[in-house]
Amino acid sequence: MSRYPARAVVDLGAIRSNVRALAAHAPTAQVMAVVKADGYGHGLLPVARAAVDGGATWLGAAQADEALALRADGLTCRVLTWLHAPGVPMEALLHADVDVAVAAPWALDAVVAAARATGRTARVHLKVDTGLGRNGLMPDQLPAVLDAALRAQAEGALQVTGVWSHFAFADEPEHPTVRRQAEVFADAVRLVEGAGATLEVRHLANSAATLTNPSVHYDLVRPGLAIYGLSPVPQLGGPGAYGLTPAMTLEADLATVKRVPGGHGVSYAHAYTTPTDTVLGVVPIGYADGVPRHASGSLPQRPGGPVRVGGRRTAVAGRVCMDQFVVDLGPDARDAAGDRVELFGTGADGGPTAEEWAQAAGTISYEIVTRVGARVPRVYVGERDGGPADDRAGAVAAQSAGGAA
Missing domain, CATH: 3.20.20.10 (Alanine racemase)
Structure with missing residues (x-):
């Protein structure tokens, strides 16, 4: 499969x-x-x-x-x-x-x-x-x-x-x-x-x-x-203010990691140009999967939608494409193909959130979660009262083996 x-x-x-x-x-x-x-x-x-x-x-x-x-x-x-x-x-x-x-x-x-x-x-x-x-x-x-x-x-x-x-x-x-x-x-x-x-x-x-x-x-x-688990009134308080926990974490695996020189154009129309020698990563998910094109990053000073790789935050660099987007991992990156990229999740541990993606795209968090495309498998955890810590690894492993839960 x-x-x-x-x-x-x-x-x-x-x-x-x-x-x-x-x-x-x-x-x-x-x-x-x-x-x-x-x-x-x-x-x-x-x-x-x-x-x-x-x-x-x-x-x-x-x-x-x-x-x-x-x-x-x-x-x-x-x-x-x-x-x-x-x-x-x-x-x-x-x-x-x-x-x-x-x-x-x-x-x-x-x-x-x-x-x-x-x-x-x-x-x-x-x-x-x-x-x-x-x-x-x-x-x-x-x-x-x-x-x-x-x-x-x-x-x-x-x-x-x-x-x-x-x-x-x-x-x-x-x-x-x-x-x-x-x-x-x-x-x-x-x-x-x-x-x-x-x-x-x-x-x-x-x-x-x-x-x-x-x-x-x-x-x-x-x-x-x-x-x-998303706040309908983010200007008044986030999910935690109302006792809510975001239920969806959208993640992908790095497809390509490569070093490029400074001044290198990134993605269509070169809306983003690397400010210095750096490492780029390709994330194999795009607007066909629901990643908003409006969350593209144009310049280093105007980053796109936030992501987290290897415990640190970065952002979309350049145009979001149909099936992929690029992130600037930084000159000292040691990330490799297959490493996990988190687009949004609970935000409890400093990771990006659907609300942040909404702000980057000029929309609302409702649209961010509902637009996640049908070809992205849904993996369900927390089916037991013990919670997601008990079954997340197994569920994701099952999806990785080709049997999405």
Whole structure:
């Protein structure tokens, strides 16, 4: 079997611990672990199982196929899916006992039709656009959709089990829109309950609101990024400030190490030129694997994304290419082909982090982890309560032998 020269090591023990930490931040609410986008790039099913083991009672998946995969894997907790276009396999979702969001009038019609066709009662969460301007019913649409939903509920086609919304500025807790959206949401909840719906859950808080705004925890919080140990409010505090541990470490093996003279151009367009005689290392992972090209390093004074080699930090030198990038290891380097390169990890021991890559690329840590490409094997550690120290070496060795876990 082939061996890929890079891997994303995912600590499932960290996932479990992060869920417990988030539950402690919201002690009056249940926790929905949002596992959309293949578990934010960490792997849908392993992450979902770890999150449930950590205490999550709900799982959230944007797409219907993700929700169905969770059920096919045998997960029996409540599952919500919410981002649908016409043609969504609604009947399959109802057969799988998946809660579905209604964010537009057509979606309610689709739910009712599927319920009548299957003879199953749909569990519906009404999505209200409280100010994000994205998916969801506008407040002035809600009364008519609610009336139609309650008529369908009376015939047994569905049950309105939830009302929810999403913040635009939750990562800026003092932004005036946060309070305004909370007020609009409270009005929507009053309208729905006043019309006779018995709600199981009301949910508004994402990761940032879970950590910073207890007033909007309601019955259920929906952390996504924080499940994976990254801070949604890095300007207020890193993961450690909230009891979180980053779960993914992205690493690769040096492919080529060679000495070059000063003034030597590096990678496409020679955006980086060696300032002196030095040693260059080629890292065989590139933008096809999710390494952001925007994190290229142009000049020695403007380094790119950070990496660690042999216990010391350096950075991308020159343009990130499709399958590789170069690092300047320094004139005294003794590194060799096959040595480990860490792109990002927990940061606990001074190594680079996903947040640092986000800053280097002008983006957010969400994008850094979710963009890690499918050809990079995910290696899972921490499956036992003993933690990753017990099984990391074995899992990585298995991947190196060609059998990625």
